[in-house]
Amino acid sequence: MFWRYEVTGVDTITLHFGEKIDVALVSTINRAAAVLHNTLGERLLDAVPSYTTLLLRYDLLQDDLASLVADLKPALDSLSTAGNESTKPPEVVDVPVFYDPRVGPDLENIANRANISVEEAIKRHTGRTYHVFAIGFAPGFAYLGQVADELAAPRLSTPRKKVPAGTLGIADTQTAIYPISSPGGWNLIGRTPLTLFDPDRARPSLLEAGQQVRFRAISESEYTALGGKLDDLPWETAAANAKGDQK
Structure with missing residues (x-):
């Protein structure tokens, strides 16, 4: 199995497993993280998987770079010898979503770009299983791929100042x-009524690299019954202020 390491901090190194985003790498990287946790034990303080890399943070009081790297090779070689063994299928997380312009102000634009109806855009977004490639940007922010080509859209030229928790979005081929x-x-x-990140939970982040996600469209009544909010939409306030300025 190909891998190389790069020193990326005083107490961190980054393992590179490839140069191209590939669903197959998700499994490899997460297996590597599990093996290294078991092999290195308390020497390994953290292992953070990403698209093609695994960042390792080690305890400088117990370890040094040379010793750590020396122990990486046999541990990762064990993955190669066990590479054809059956593995546990990834966990699939069901995420209910209220698809509506009130909570998703760009939904109609996404549909118009694809020259399809809003209903069809929702159908295509919910019609596939997404892979959790990485967690980043904010605690519990999971990068999921990949959306149908016709739904892909570039990031906004001007970011919004506030996006409420639970809001679902698309950027390029990711959601x-x-x-x-x-x-x-x-x-x-x-928007989903689920809480994606709660530091008081045993597992703070609902989503983790290596999982899969299926989105399920729900009605407004289902959304509110599950605890979803409709009273904290900053773009509605902005629109109302803009109308007031025109009077």
Whole structure:
């Protein structure tokens, strides 16, 4: 199995497993993270998977770079020898989403770009299984791929100052849910009532690299019954202010 390392900090190194985003690498990288946790134990403080890399943070009080790298090779070689063994299928997380312009102000634009109806855009977005490639940008922010080609859209030229937690968006060929309220430049198409990140949970992030996600369209009544909010939409306030300025 190909891999190389790069020193990326005083107590971190990054393992590179390829140069191209590939669903097959997701499994390889997550298997590598599990093996290294088991092999290195407390020497390994953190392992952060991404599209083609795995960042390792080690304990400088227990380890040094040379010793760490020396122990990486046999551990990762064990993956190669076990590469053809059956593995546990990835966990599939069901995510209910209320697709509507009120909570997804770019939904109609996404449909218009593809020359399809809003209903068809929703059908195509919910019609496939997405892979969690990486977690980043904000705690619990999962980069999911890949959307149907006709739904792909570039990031907004001017990011919004506030995107409420739970809002679902598209950027290029990826889709993602904002886990916390934050600025954002993705095309917003809906919202989930689920809490994506809660530091008080045993597993704070609902989504983790290596999982799969299926989106399920729900009605407004289902959305609110599950705890979804409709009273914190900053773009509605902006639109109302703009109309007031024109009077």
